[in-house]
Amino acid sequence: MILSRPVRTQPFGIVEGEIKLTTYETAISAGHFGPYGGRFVPEALTAALDELDAAFRSAIIDPDFIDRLTKLEVSYTGRPSPLTKADRFAEHCGGARIYLKREDLNHTGSHKINNAIGQALLTQRMGKTRMIAETGAGQHGVATATAAALLGLDCTVFMGEEDTRRQALNVVRMQLLGAEVFSVTAGSRTLKDAINEAMRDWVASVEKTHYVLGTVTGPAPFPEMVRYFQAIVGREAREQIQAAEGRLPDAVVACVGGGSNAIGLFSGFMDDATVQLRGYEAGGDGVETGRHAARFAAGSPGVLHGARTYVMQDTWGQTIASHSISAGLDYPGVGPEHSWLHDTGRAKYEAVNDDEAMAALALLSRTEGIIPAIETAHALAGAMRVGRELGPDSLIIVNLSGRGDKDVATAARWFGIGAPAGIEMAEGR
Amino acid sequence: MSRRLAEVFAQTRSTNRAALIGYLPAGFPTADASVELMNAMIDSGVDAIEVGLPYSDPLMDGADIQFAVAHALSGGTTTEVVLDVVGRLDGDRAAILVMSYWNPIERYGVERFATRLKAAGGNGVITPDLTWEEAGPWLAATAGAIDTIFLVAPSSTDDRIKTVVKKTSGFVYAASTMGVTGARSEVGAGAQGLVARCRLATKLPIAVGLGVSTGSQAHEVAAYADGVIVGSAFVRCIRAAPDLPAAISAVRALAGELAEGVKR
Incomplete structure (x- = not known):
C-alpha cells in the first residue's frame, strides 16, 4: 500500500489537498521505510x-x-502552539534567527x-x-x-x-x-x-x-501512525514561519530519542529541499566513552522492538544498554523512518553530550525565561551548532518539545544548585 | 522439510504418542552444563531439543526464561557458543532445533547462520519474533536444509493460519495462550480449538507450547496435538537445584514424567 498524505482540516482552517507523491513518500510502503x-x-x-x-x-x-x-x-x-522568536538565545547561535516551536506549552507540557x-x-x-x-x-x-x-x-x-x-x-x-x-x-x-x-x-x-x-x-x-498524530507540529510551524518571516526556514532542528517530535516537525518540510532537517541524539558522556545513546554515530542496522532500524548492538546482535542524562533519549534504538532519512541523506544526525545539553538548558533558561526539558536541550545545543554553521540571517526552527519542570532535581544536582541563596552556579557536576 | 523432524514425528505417531519437545537456553547455567542437561533430557525421553539462543531483549519470555538467558549472556554465551552446544548434543536420538529472536541471526549473517547450524547438526529454527512476511531471505537461505517453524496463536485468523502453515516446515508451533512463556496451572483452553483450526489447513504435525509443565498437562495436550513443548518448567527445576548433579536428576525426573505423559 502506498502512503498518501492524509487530507486534514486544521484548527486555523488550512486544508491540505491532494499532493503528488514524492520519491520519498513512494518509498514508504507497506510499513517499510526503504529497508x-x-x-x-x-x-x-x-x-x-x-x-x-x-x-x-x-x-x-x-x-x-x-x-x-x-x-x-x-x-x-491548547493548539496551535505558538512559534516564539528567541532573540537573546539567538545571540549565542552565530547570529541566526531562531524560532522555538512551543510544544512545551501544550497541556501536560510536551508534544x-x-x-x-x-x-x-x-x-x-x-x-x-x-x-x-x-x-x-x-x-x-x-x-x-x-x-x-x-x-x-x-x-x-x-x-x-x-x-x-x-x-x-x-x-x-x-x-x-x-x-x-x-x-x-x-x-x-x-x-x-x-x-x-x-x-x-x-x-x-x-x-x-x-x-x-x-x-x-x-x-x-x-x-506511520505516530507520525500522523505528530505531523500537526510541522504543519503549524510551516504556516507560522511563513506568516512571521515570509519564507521557509533554512533548517529545522529537533532532539531524537525514538524521534516522534523530530518526525512531527520534519514532516512539515520533508518535500522542501532547501530546508535542512537536523536531528540530535544523546551523546551521553561522549560517543568515544561507550556511555551514550548515539545510534547513528555508533550503532548499526538491526532489529529491535519490532522494527528494523539503527540499533546499538554488539558483534552478536545483543542490544547494548544506552546512557544519557536525559531519560527520554536514553534508548538504544530509533524510529525506522529516521534510519531511512539518515541513509538517504535527507536528514542529518549528530550527537550532543550531556554537558553540552545541560549548558544549553541553562542558557535558554537565562536568555529566554524558558526552562526546557533535558531532552529538548539537546536540540537547543544542536541549534547553536547549526546557527554558527549557517551564519547570520539564517532562519532556524527548533522544536521546543517539552518543558523542564520534571528535570529540576537532575539540574540541581548537575549545577550544584538548590540552596536558596549565596550559591554560585558550578560549571560541571 | 528436513528429514530429521519428519522422522521424529513419524516415529512418535507410530508408537501412539505425541513428541516431547524440551527447551533450554544454551549457556544456562554454563555452556558445558547446558550440554549435559540437554543430553540428559534426550536420554530421559525428549524427542526434540530447542536450544535457546540467549538474547538481551526476550520480550516473549516470562520471568524464568528471562532469568536463564540473562544468566547465560552474562556468562559469555555468544552465537558461536550456541552453535558449539548444538554440535555437542545427541543428534542421533533427538532432533535439534534452535529457538532465537531474529536480531542475533540477522547480525550473524542469515546464510552464515544457516550453513553453520546445518554443519553443527541443527535441524530447524523457531523464531518467535519473525513472521513469514519478514522471513524471505531466511527461507531462501534454508530451503530444504533446515526447517523453519512459525508460530500460530489463538488470535491468528483462519486465513492467516492458512498462509502461515504454507510457509512452515517441520511442524507448526501452536501457542496455547495469549501471553509469554512460563509454567501455568492450566494449559490455555483455546489450544485445542487452535489445533483443530490448524488441522483444517495442513497435514504438518502440530505441537503445542506455552504453559505446559507437568505430566498430566502433557497427557491432556497429547490427546489432540502431535507434539508437546516444555521450556520454563525445565528452567525452573534447574534454578531450584543446589548443584549440577541435582539439576541433572531433576531434569531427568521431569523429562521422564513428561515422556510418560505424552503417551496416548
Whole structure:
C-alpha cells in the first residue's frame, strides 16, 4: 500500500489537498521505510496490529474522528502552539534567527499529548477499555494517563526503575491521574526494558488493551501512525514561519530519542529541499566513552522492538544498554523512518553530550525565561551548532518539545544548585 | 522439510504418542552444563531439543526464561557458543532445533547462520519474533536444509493460519495462550480449538507450547496435538537445584514424567 498524505482540516482552517507523491513518500510502503521498519513481532500480536492498522486508516478518513481530534487539540491541548522568536538565545547561535516551536506549552507540557490523544480516540474506536504505555522521561506516560482520565479508560504505565527515580515528579503526576505505574527492574531498568515489559503485558491482554506506543518506533503501523498524530507540529510551524518571516526556514532542528517530535516537525518540510532537517541524539558522556545513546554515530542496522532500524548492538546482535542524562533519549534504538532519512541523506544526525545539553538548558533558561526539558536541550545545543554553521540571517526552527519542570532535581544536582541563596552556579557536576 | 523432524514425528505417531519437545537456553547455567542437561533430557525421553539462543531483549519470555538467558549472556554465551552446544548434543536420538529472536541471526549473517547450524547438526529454527512476511531471505537461505517453524496463536485468523502453515516446515508451533512463556496451572483452553483450526489447513504435525509443565498437562495436550513443548518448567527445576548433579536428576525426573505423559 502506498502512503498518501492524509487530507486534514486544521484548527486555523488550512486544508491540505491532494499532493503528488514524492520519491520519498513512494518509498514508504507497506510499513517499510526503504529497508527499515516492518513488523518483527510475535504472531500473537499480528491480529492486533492488523486491527489497529485498519482502525487508523478508517479513522483518518472519517470526518467525525477528525472533528473530535481537532476539537480536543484546540480546546484541551491548547493548539496551535505558538512559534516564539528567541532573540537573546539567538545571540549565542552565530547570529541566526531562531524560532522555538512551543510544544512545551501544550497541556501536560510536551508534544507527547498529540499522539496520546489520537491513540486514545483510536482505543475507544476499537472498543478497547484499557491503555498501556511505556515511558522514559515520563512525558508520554503522563500524556497517556491524561488521555485515559479524559476518556474514562484504564491505564497502566511501564517505567524503568532508574527512570522512576530520575523523573519522580512524573510518577506522581501519573498516579494522580489515576494510572498504575509499574516499575520495571529488568535489564538496564530504563526505557528499553519498559518497552519489553509493555509488550509482555500487551500480548496477554490484547483483547481489551491498546498499547499506546509513545514514539515513531515499533512494528507497523506505529511509526506511520505516530507520525500522523505528530505531523500537526510541522504543519503549524510551516504556516507560522511563513506568516512571521515570509519564507521557509533554512533548517529545522529537533532532539531524537525514538524521534516522534523530530518526525512531527520534519514532516512539515520533508518535500522542501532547501530546508535542512537536523536531528540530535544523546551523546551521553561522549560517543568515544561507550556511555551514550548515539545510534547513528555508533550503532548499526538491526532489529529491535519490532522494527528494523539503527540499533546499538554488539558483534552478536545483543542490544547494548544506552546512557544519557536525559531519560527520554536514553534508548538504544530509533524510529525506522529516521534510519531511512539518515541513509538517504535527507536528514542529518549528530550527537550532543550531556554537558553540552545541560549548558544549553541553562542558557535558554537565562536568555529566554524558558526552562526546557533535558531532552529538548539537546536540540537547543544542536541549534547553536547549526546557527554558527549557517551564519547570520539564517532562519532556524527548533522544536521546543517539552518543558523542564520534571528535570529540576537532575539540574540541581548537575549545577550544584538548590540552596536558596549565596550559591554560585558550578560549571560541571 | 528436513528429514530429521519428519522422522521424529513419524516415529512418535507410530508408537501412539505425541513428541516431547524440551527447551533450554544454551549457556544456562554454563555452556558445558547446558550440554549435559540437554543430553540428559534426550536420554530421559525428549524427542526434540530447542536450544535457546540467549538474547538481551526476550520480550516473549516470562520471568524464568528471562532469568536463564540473562544468566547465560552474562556468562559469555555468544552465537558461536550456541552453535558449539548444538554440535555437542545427541543428534542421533533427538532432533535439534534452535529457538532465537531474529536480531542475533540477522547480525550473524542469515546464510552464515544457516550453513553453520546445518554443519553443527541443527535441524530447524523457531523464531518467535519473525513472521513469514519478514522471513524471505531466511527461507531462501534454508530451503530444504533446515526447517523453519512459525508460530500460530489463538488470535491468528483462519486465513492467516492458512498462509502461515504454507510457509512452515517441520511442524507448526501452536501457542496455547495469549501471553509469554512460563509454567501455568492450566494449559490455555483455546489450544485445542487452535489445533483443530490448524488441522483444517495442513497435514504438518502440530505441537503445542506455552504453559505446559507437568505430566498430566502433557497427557491432556497429547490427546489432540502431535507434539508437546516444555521450556520454563525445565528452567525452573534447574534454578531450584543446589548443584549440577541435582539439576541433572531433576531434569531427568521431569523429562521422564513428561515422556510418560505424552503417551496416548
